[in-house]
Amino acid sequence: MPYHHDMTSRPAVSLAQRKRQLVVDELTEAAFQLLTARGFDAVTVDDIATDAGVSKRTFFRYFASKEDVVVRFLADLGTGIREGLAARPADERPSAALRAAVGAPLAHCGDRGDRALRVVQLILRTPALRARLLEHQDRWRDELTEELAVRLGLDTRTDLYPRLAAGMALTAFGAVLERWSESDGTADPTALTDRAFAVLAPSLDAPSLDTV
């Protein structure tokens, strides 16, 4: 963070940065408007950019791809899970810790319902976006694996447990997300998460029979 000098000016963010944020917002808003209305493939990047009042080139200065505009919402989710796990007490059972880590973002989704729901539905129903989500989950799983390994003092190269536990947690995450989306927001994410982890707990908490 380059805080050039002492900042007599008020906010910690410069004018330029606020302008950037403005463009991001404008682009995001235009994208959602068009994508939810017409569907993912029927909208070109040019459409979005023009609608937001900038050029196509500028769009790509802010977003890596067309998918990125939508999927960016999920980036926070992933780091949320990892940090959520790191924040749990070290002696907590894995099932409880993972349940809490996965459940927090999910509950957060369920709260401010409408907006989040429409995003999730758009993602799950659009193949290209769904694929992006899967990529993200793949990365999250790696991070969770790492976090679990240090938490339990296991070696990622010899023990399968961290990898499998992370995969199970994200399986639960995906299942809950899908149910919630399919129920159009009627189902309660927290309750679903509880049920999912009730199923997974026996394996998550079993003493590791895995060490060679």
Add this chain to the structure above:
Amino acid sequence: MPYHHDMTSRPAVSLAQRKRQLVVDELTEAAFQLLTARGFDAVTVDDIATDAGVSKRTFFRYFASKEDVVVRFLADLGTGIREGLAARPADERPSAALRAAVGAPLAHCGDRGDRALRVVQLILRTPALRARLLEHQDRWRDELTEELAVRLGLDTRTDLYPRLAAGMALTAFGAVLERWSESDGTADPTALTDRAFAVLAPSLDAPSLDTV
């Protein structure tokens, strides 16, 4: 399978079909040659097509995308898993049935090692291809979920178990595949699969506490 008429001609496939197969083989071979040598992004579809002696347009008549050439190998794997599960005795414990279903293709991979290994490594290490693999797994999971539901007489809409069990099985699949790839084929897929399912078994076989 259209066996048009009585087949006085020898093989069940017509000349046209054999020609098609020839093009497919040629294209596939050229693709592997170039992709493994130069990497995925450094090879254009034109390169592959020209190398195989056909036009770019023809390439797309045989393969849906550049990724498709490589990933097509995996299609069989997925159906193999589902059919493998369907073939297991109905009274077998889920953990055992799934272990067998997932283990078969994996073992098959491990056997004829070199070729399969290089494909898997190429896929796992190339982001675009890895993404495709994830998409496939996503579909496999749906199919496995369905198969498990009918097998156990559960309803996919109310019970989470089939979905979670399918996810766990594929988590194991992915973990084994990755280990095997990273070990350059030294690790034994069957042994890895056994270890993975030893971890998952408690949840897979636990009586469902899930029904509302």
Add this chain to the structure above:
DNA sequence: GGCTTCGGTGTCACCGAGTGTCAAGACGCG
């Protein structure tokens, strides 16, 4: 105030993936 510097922007040219179209050739059949 003039000056430069620098980040953000638009324009344009470009590449590669993927698709529609059409005309031409190869094959099967009467």
Add this chain to the structure above:
DNA sequence: CGCGTCTTGACACTCGGTGACACCGAAGCC
């Protein structure tokens, strides 16, 4: 031989994405 059918190559086109360059406006320094 001539007639449909199937496959192919050539071409043009769209769209996602990138590189190069010129421009402008907001600081910074004198």
